[in-house]
Amino acid sequence: MHVTLAWFLLIVVNGHGVWFLRKDPYFSENYNTDIYTALVVVLIGLAGISHYRCIKADPGLLPKKEKPKKKIAKGEKTCERCFADRSNFEPRVHHCSLCGGCVFKMSHHCMWTYNCVGYYNKKYYLLFLFWTFAVI
Ligand SMILES: [Zn+2]
Numbered sequence: 001m002h003v004t005l006a007w008f009l010l011i012v013v014n015g016h017g018v019w020f021l022r023k024d025p026y027f028s029e030n031y032n033t034d035i036y037t038a039l040v041v042v043l044i045g046l047a048g049i050s051h052y053r054c055i056k057a058d059p060g061l062l063p064k065k066e067k068p069k070k071k072i073a074k075g076e077k078t079c080e081r082c083f084a085d086r087s088n089f090e091p092r093v094h095h096c097s098l099c100g101g102c103v104f105k106m107s108h109h110c111m112w113t114y115n116c117v118g119y120y121n122k123k124y125y126l127l128f129l130f131w132t133f134a135v136i
């Protein structure tokens with residue numbers, strides 16, 4: 001739902017902005033509206049690509065494990081919820097209840113991408129933000 005909403009806002013708001021600017025006599029006298037329109041379309045496209053890659057990329061989920069038979073000892077570096085072995089990744093691992101797994105270098109769970117922003121997709125996430133604000 002949020003993904004659709006994000007796209008709806010991005011396209012409608014910017015489409016509106018472009019439409020008004022093209023109608024504005026001052027703007028069209030001083031700037032080339034066709035170049036501006038093309039620029040906005042390209043920026044929306046770039047935002048879309050990084051958004052898509054951010055959703056599809058693996059944020060750095062640790063492999064889940066079977067529930068161990070014995071109780072997890074206090075000092076053991078095993079996640080209490082998904083039983084992933086965190087011993088090589090502590091303390092930069094967080095469990096995300098929405099993704100149902102432990103994510104390496106988790107930043108936050110982003111509702112706009114239905115994904116965690118972690119070590120592996122931080123780049124796409126930042127690109128997405130960058131292009132989105134460039135469009136605005
Ligand atoms: Zn976990």
Ligand SMILES: [Zn+2]
Binds near residue numbers: 099109110115116117
């Ligand atoms: Zn998550």
